[in-house]
Amino acid sequence: MTAHPGGPLKGEAVLPGDKSISHRALIFGGLARGQTRIRNLLTADDVMRTAAALRGFGLSVEREGEEIVVEGGPWQSPDHMIYCGNSGTGVRLLMGAAAGQGVAVSFEGDASLRVRPMERVLEPLRDMGLEGTSTEGHLPVSLSAGSLRAITYRLPKASAQLKTAVLLAGLGAEGDTVIEEPILCRDHTERMLPAFGAELVIEEMGEGRKLTLPGRQQLKGAKVTVPGDPSSAAFLLVAGAILSGSEITLPGVLINETRIGFIETLREMGAQVSLMNEREEGGEPIADLHVRSSALKAIHLGPERAPAQIDEYPILAVAAAFAEGTTRFEGLDELRVKESDRLAATAALLTENGVTCRTGEDWLEIDGGTPKGGGLVKTHHDHRIAMSSLILGLGAAEPVTVDDCEMIATSFPNFAGLMASLGANIKEHV
């Protein structure tokens, strides 16, 4: 795909469902007894891999009109490897759930997922009594059938995938699983568990929380409506902020505080983003988002800001490339193990398009201005690097091309169509 400079962007765009909540709704539905009916499920590749995985465990996932219907039940050991494609969330959450259900299973993924760390999940599961092996820390991962006992576990990093994997395993374990979370990360699992009839005690603990989940609990099927994905909204908000004369409305977007750190960041940079008509849907806060273009200024952010905007650093770096002054982001070590080494890939996308930046082990500094563009960006199987590069191209002096746009379908399948409906000129090379 090539993004051609232009603008302004105007109009309203309805975003697809949130990816984190979509994975959880499917897996919780699979663990529950009875039917789970899901509206606005994200039908992107990552989530469809999780749906296919559930079928592999002997469960039914079907579309009925507007809804996706999951018939939960006892999990069976699959007769084939479970392939999770590009999805870290899918494989890590399924590892926890499968361990708790006592099934034997092997997991595999694509070239990107195969180099991401898996021992971080296997370690606490082994403490619970699981027998499981990775391939030098990576996929393929194999779990043996067996029963688990609950543990008290202090999260070594602010990872919601890890937290959720241990909670899902704990659902099937003997005893109370206790998770100490010193730094709060996305809390969709904690919000969704009670909606499926689970008992979960949440206590404040300094800046974080302590979670206590009694074991051997049986979830009950539920109705879930998935809100619009704020991580997808971030691309449109940055485009609206940097392209002069733009004005965009995004109805029904999730505004859970553990997810929308980037909105606060964009506002601090001078972006005119407003939240309208705030309301609740299915235990999650949502709002209509509105952005109007404005001049941006540089910002310095410490590591404490990372968990609530961990997936948004590539697009925030693009915003910083258009801002006046030098921006610095710290605490980015986890970006090294996403779909790509996102710290390196973000720096490379900026450099390729004439933006001066510097990186260290866990920080990024960007000299803002008007990006020259004209680059051909290597996306390394990373959807967020692809979309961030294309947004940069809309505001740069020259067009920006990405080497591969296939991965965009893992999280935001109608990205190019939605952008075009607002007036963006993004062309796919066929």
Ligand SMILES: O=C(O)C1=C[C@@H](OP(=O)(O)O)[C@@H](O)[C@H](O)C1
């Ligand atoms: O729990 C989730 O749904 C996610 C957690 C985050 O990963 P980590 O848990 O590895 O931080 C995030 O980057 C990912 O896109 C989705």
Ligand SMILES: C=C(OP(=O)(O)O)C(=O)O
């Ligand atoms: C990190 C991401 O996803 P996952 O870990 O599920 O692959 C992402 O969507 O930015």
